[in-house]
Amino acid sequence: MQTVSFQLYSARNFQPFAEVFRILSDAGYSEVEGYSALYDTLDDAAIQQVKADLDKNGLTMPTAHFSLETLETQPQRVLDICRTLGITAVYCPYLLPEHRPTDAAGWHALGARLQKAGTPIREAGLVFGWHNHDFEFFALPDGTVPLDHLFAGGPDLTWEADIAWIIRGGADPFVWIQKYGSRITTVHVKDIAPAGENADEDGWADVGHGTVPWGDLAKALAGTPARHFIVEHDNPSDITRLATRSIATVKTF
DSSP: OOEEEEBGGGGTTSOOHHHHHHHHHHHTOOEEEEOHHHHTTOOHHHHHHHHHHHHHTTOEEEEEEOOHHHHHHOHHHHHHHHHHHTOOEEEEOOOOGGGSOOSHHHHHHHHHHHHHHTHHHHHTTOEEEEEOOSGGGSOOTTSOOHHHHHHHHOTTOEEEEEHHHHHHTTOOHHHHHHHHGGGEEEEEEOEEOOTTOOGGGTTEEOTTSSSSOHHHHHHHHTTSOOOEEEEOOSSOSOHHHHHHHHHHHHTTO
């Protein structure tokens, strides 16, 4: 059974997080997903306060994002944060353009690098995987697709599938769900506004109020190991609107 969560990156412009947690709890969420900036610069006391604020609002944080640099250079710090906040699944979420491989060999090597970076996470009994954007689906000069090579290089990587980014990458999400469904442990649930709409929100939409066929996608994802459906919007103008309308949609899946 899938649970409904909320990616806190969506609320980065609506501080403080203590108030965001109240809004999410009032909207019916019981889970949130952390992102690097939420805890990378915090000391232990501040992270303990995040946990207290979550507890106060009846929220847990079973999944979280950490940068590849942090995973490689401070694995014990990552595990300490996970223990404090109750995180059980860790995903590496992004690479800056200048750090992205440009050929098949480079993407395979990145998969191997992630495989190694995830070793202490997996050995601690946590889930570890990759979170996609659009660039993993842009064809390489030889016509192959980066995500295939990344997963070939990282055989134990799970996948946090961001469906809307697959679509923005020009790919068919149903094809990729069928191909790597066994790796999907978490899903980012977001929506794309009709062409020309929501320009002030970078063309994104509240879940169920855009063009992504979430009813059919939910059926396709039901056959995967995904246990968390995480609402996200990269640039919302109204956090309460996003939270309430999106959870109402996801609960119909």
